[in-house]
Amino acid sequence: MKIELHGLEVFGHHGATEVEEREGQVFLVDLILALRSEPAADDLEQTIDYRDVAACVREVSDRQRVQLLETLAASIADELVARFPVERVRVRVRKPHVQLDPPAEYSAVIVERP
DSSP states (O other): OOEEEEEEEEEESSSSSHHHHOOOOOEOOOOOOOSSOOOOSOOOOGSSOOOHHHHHHHHHHHHHHSSSSHHHHEEEEHHHHHHHHHEEEEEEEEEEOOEEEEEEEESEEEEOOO
16 A cells, blocks of 8 residues: 655755755655555554654754755655655655756656665
8 A cells, every 4th residue: 555645845945056045945745655554444543644744754854954855855765764664665856946947847856765
């Protein structure tokens, strides 16, 4: 069984430029968490609460300032594996307001952990 969360909005001061560090920006986080086992009953205690997952992502982002999306995605993935009963996680961090010429909708990094 898998749980998916897409488009979690996290504000952070991540990036390689002075402006990104000073002003910050929104990042979008997409997650797929493969559970170790399926819940035996219709009971929240037997699965992963989305609210806890979202709070974990926000805590990781708030805890450190990083230059690379790769570092942010890997830190989120590692923390999810450490905190929750998952077999595998897939984390995609998107930067929707990337400044490129020619323009792009977003830049993104995907990290997977067994």
